[in-house]
Amino acid sequence: MSRRSRDVVVVGAGIVGAACAFACARAGLSVTLVDQGGIAGGATAAGMGHIVVMDDSEAQFELTRFSQRLWDELASQLPAKAEFDRPGTIWVASNEEEMATVRARHEYYLKRGVESEVLDARALSEAEPRLRDGLAGGLLVGGDSVIYPPCVVQFLVERVLQQGGEVHFGSAVTSLDSGSVALRDGSRLPAGSVVLATGHEVRRLAPSLPLRPRKGHLLITDRHPGFVRHQLIELDYVKSAHGSEQDSVAFNIQPRRTGQMLLGSSRQFDVEDSAVDRRLVARLVERLTAFLPAISGLSATRIWTGQRAVTPDRLPLIGPLAGKDGVIVAAGHEGLGTTTSLGTAQLVLALITQRPPGLKIEPYLPSRFKEVGDAWRN
Numbered sequence: 001m002s003r004r005s006r007d008v009v010v011v012g013a014g015i016v017g018a019a020c021a022f023a024c025a026r027a028g029l030s031v032t033l034v035d036q037g038g039i040a041g042g043a044t045a046a047g048m049g050h051i052v053v054m055d056d057s058e059a060q061f062e063l064t065r066f067s068q069r070l071w072d073e074l075a076s077q078l079p080a081k082a083e084f085d086r087p088g089t090i091w092v093a094s095n096e097e098e099m100a101t102v103r104a105r106h107e108y109y110l111k112r113g114v115e116s117e118v119l120d121a122r123a124l125s126e127a128e129p130r131l132r133d134g135l136a137g138g139l140l141v142g143g144d145s146v147i148y149p150p151c152v153v154q155f156l157v158e159r160v161l162q163q164g165g166e167v168h169f170g171s172a173v174t175s176l177d178s179g180s181v182a183l184r185d186g187s188r189l190p191a192g193s194v195v196l197a198t199g200h201e202v203r204r205l206a207p208s209l210p211l212r213p214r215k216g217h218l219l220i221t222d223r224h225p226g227f228v229r230h231q232l233i234e235l236d237y238v239k240s241a242h243g244s245e246q247d248s249v250a251f252n253i254q255p256r257r258t259g260q261m262l263l264g265s266s267r268q269f270d271v272e273d274s275a276v277d278r279r280l281v282a283r284l285v286e287r288l289t290a291f292l293p294a295i296s297g298l299s300a301t302r303i304w305t306g307q308r309a310v311t312p313d314r315l316p317l318i319g320p321l322a323g324k325d326g327v328i329v330a331a332g333h334e335g336l337g338t339t340t341s342l343g344t345a346q347l348v349l350a351l352i353t354q355r356p357p358g359l360k361i362e363p364y365l366p367s368r369f370k371e372v373g374d375a376w377r378n
Contacts, residue, residue: 006030006166008352009181009191011173011205013037014044015149015341016330017197018156023345024195025163027353032189033165034181036172039157040150042199043337046218046306048254048262049147050231051339052089053114055105059315059363064336065114066359067343071145074342079155083148083257089231090119090127091139092251092291098235102139109141116141128228130294144231146254149338176205178325193352196321197330199337200309206321210369211332213307215268217281221298223259231255234291237265249284251291261298263288265335269310276303310334312369318347319365328352329366 010021013035021033035041051071055061078084093099102118109116117140119127124138157167171185180190196202200213234251252264266284268277281303288295311317311332321327328351330344343359350357362368 005190005192006032007191008032008193008195009034009189010195010197011035011176011181012042012195012197012199012201013039013153013157013167013169014042014197014199014337015040015047015153015156016199016333016337016344017195018153018160019341019345020195020197020330020348021160021165022156023342023349024352025160025165027349029352031160031163031165032168032191033157033160034168034171034173034183034189036170036184038169040153042201043306043308044149044153046216046304047149047335047338048218048252048264049083049149049152049338050089050254051145051147052231052336053109053141053144054336054339055108056314060336061112062359063316063340063343063364065112066346067340068143068145070342070346071147071339072143075145078147078152081148081151082155083151084145085257086143086145087230087255088140088142089144089233090124091141091233091235091237092124092131093136093138093235095136099136101235102137105139114141115143128230128232130228130292131232132291132293135291138235140230146231146256147338148256173205176324176327178327192326194324194327195330195348196327199331199333200307202309202317202329202331206324206329208322209317209329209331209366210312211309211317212269213272214310214334215266215271215305215307216264216335217266217276217284217303217305219263219281219284219300219303220256221261221263222301224261224298225259226255227261227294227298228253228255228292232292247280249280249287251287253288253292253295260301261295263295263300272307274305276305308334308337316340316344316364317366318344319351319361319367321366
């Protein structure tokens with residue numbers, strides 16, 4: 001059975017897919033959003049919701065900064081349950097070597113119009129008095145914000161429906177071709193363009209793409225309003241959480257509007273089950289306590305896991321899928337799916353409408369990977 005043709009079918013109702021559907025619908029395109037489950041599953045349900053400027057590379061900075069501006073524009077439209085807050089981020093430096101990195105990052109941001117402030121040891125203690133003594137300082141990036149992703153996705157989907165869009169949940173996509181997708185229930189959804197935004201599950205429909213799953217753990221505590229005031233992340237986060245093939249943990253704590261504390265983070269390559277790894281959680285708690293000893297007095301009310309899709313260069317795949325005319329990939333965002341979802345959506349929309357995107361898309365095109373060894377992909 002074939003349904004009426006739409007301008008765009010978006011496969012995947014996480015925050016990236018919902019953002020793509022929202023952008024297309026707002027531009028006047030007819031849209032169908034498809035997911036085998038419901039909205040905000042997968043990595044979206046397992047993320048912190050941190051909207052953060054990152055600078056591992058110039059391309060990462062450009063996409064995160066572009067996206068952050070879009071979030072700031074959307075913020076006034078978000079419902080209260082989306083929990084948009086702007087606590088800012090403090091990147092915590094343990095020693096003078098890391099303070100050199102703080103000063104370099106501050107200069108980098110300053111040249112690119114991102115407001116930040118270098119904190120010495122005393123200023124850091126005044127900003128976050130529960131941090132342990134002996135830390136060297138930090139970098140405060142006041143424009144970083146947080147959201148509650150599942151409720152934001154609900155908002156985006158509602159806006160798609162208000163624009164005349166459709167949703168089709170509960171039946172998996174079994175194949176995609178130029179101009180349509182086939183569902184497990186036997187129906188087919190024809191479309192001018194298909195957007196594939198299912199995180200690490202993209203591999204099922206496009207196995208040649210260089211994606212690997214990376215499992216993460218998060219904890220949330222009982223309510224302690226004011227326990228910390230900013231999102232706090234160790235400056236060594238990039239190296240400990242992204243720079244290794246080994247299991248890793250890093251200090252990362254986020255205050256929620258509810259008064260709860262969201263605690264992270266961990267990374268494990270190629271562990272695709274959803275079970276909580278108590279050994280890794282113990283390592284994570286030890287790392288958190290090393291920076292914030294008072295955490296030992298909090299109680300975790302829930303521990304859960306999720307899978308992030310990661311590429312070899314840690315940049316997402318945004319662009320045409322080779323061999324499938326009209327199919328666009330939007331996946332591989334790893335831990336930055338929430339931050340970069342709106343920017344990704346604008347790049348996808350630009351590809352569909354053949355209009356300038358406001359950002360160079362070349363660093364994110366899947367075609368940048370001509371060959372990737374099976375050992376990395378699998």
